[in-house]
Amino acid sequence: MTSTTFLRPWQALSAVALTAAALVVAFVLAPATLASTAATSGLASESRLIATFRSAFVGYWRTGAAGFGSELQPVVDYWFRYHVAKALLAAALLAVLIVLGVLSWRTSLRVSGVRAAGLAVSGVLSTALAVVSLAAVMANIHGMAAPFGSLLPMLFGAPNASTGPLPDTLSQIRQRLADGQNSPALEVIRSDYVKFHAVMAVEGTIVVIVLVVLSVVLWRGFRRTDRAERRARRLLAAYGVFIPLLTLALAVIVVANATTAAQPLPGLESFFAGGW
Known part of the structure; x- marks a missing residue:
């Protein structure tokens, strides 16, 4: 081929x-x-x-x-x-x-x-x-x-989880969390909940770093591109604005997940109260 x-x-x-x-x-x-x-x-x-x-x-x-x-x-x-x-x-x-x-x-x-x-x-x-x-x-x-x-x-959520x-x-899990009690099963739930958010924070941080580097490359390309090449400069500028905005949005998600991983109890209580 x-x-x-x-x-x-x-x-x-x-x-x-x-x-x-x-x-x-x-x-x-x-x-x-x-x-x-x-x-x-x-x-x-x-x-x-x-x-x-x-x-x-x-x-x-x-x-x-x-x-x-x-x-x-x-x-x-x-x-x-x-x-x-x-x-x-x-x-x-x-x-x-x-x-x-x-x-x-x-x-x-x-x-x-x-x-x-x-x-x-x-x-x-x-x-x-x-x-x-x-x-x-x-x-x-x-x-x-x-x-x-x-x-x-x-x-x-659906299908009906109220029956x-x-x-x-x-209800038992919510009560255990509210009372500060623990058990092997609840510890596994807590551990995986923390891991879920911690991994998101770590991978999000890596992507943020990559996007920051990409933003720098785009703006350097914009400066080095001849002013006569207007379409190319507009394209580089557009991505040079879009990528940092995407980076900022992802950084907010990273902070939220890192905070949840560091202090899981409020998130767990909200989660088992149906606040996922």
């Missing part, structure tokens, strides 16, 4: 765009299948996953032990594999979208009229989807690091 490096720009763009579209479909449809085993095939259904986890969580809490046991462990393992698949696919999609965005903007600077406008739209869409993909990578990394903690939100033994279990 001919390498895309020898194709015309529009052919390369088409090939990269098709790859991105295929990865989007794979990201949505493939993880549940990739994560499933013969024992956990039924968990590919979201409603089945939620029901199974809630039932297993109630049993886990009743035992009071730290170990997940035979009912909850397969669910946690499945959810770990699910996040691994999601993270890898999101990372691949992010890389492809970055390539698509760079190709779109570079090509748009060499053409004019309708073609330039169409390529600009492609560049903007690629950027927006790349931001979403970056968020997906980060979310699935800390979901992978703390799969039990990332399952906990399934204890709330059966689950409400009583949640």
Whole structure:
């Protein structure tokens, strides 16, 4: 097959765009299948996953032990594999979208009229989807690091969580937290909750550093670009403004997660009160 490096720009763009579209479909449809085993095939259904986890969580809490046991462990393992698949696919999609965005903007600077406008739209869409993909990578990394903690939100919301033994279990957890009591099971819940937020803070800090460096590179490129190249300068300036704004938003999220990891009790109490 001919390498895309020898194709015309529009052919390369088409090939990269098709790859991105295929990865989007794979990201949505493939993880549940990739994560499933013969024992956990039924968990590919979201409603089945939620029901199974809630039932297993109630049993886990009743035992009071730290170990997940035979009912909850397969669910946690499945959810770990699910996040691994999601993270890898999101990372691949992010890389492809970055390539698509760079190709779109570079090509748009060499053409004019309708073609330039169409390529600009492609560049903007690629950027927006790349931001979403970056968020997906980060979310699935800390979901992978703390799969039990990332399952906990399934204890709330639809399908109806106000019936059966689950409400009583949640009430007991709230009471334990309010009274400052502890147990092996509650310590595992607390530990995974802290890990979930700590990993987000760490990976967010790394991304913030990368974005700061990228901002510096963009503004240096802006200064070095000849004033006659107005379109290139506008493009560099636009990204030079957008990237710091994105960095600032992410920095706020990093601080919030670091604060929660350092002082988990208020967040845990709010979480089990339904404030996720």
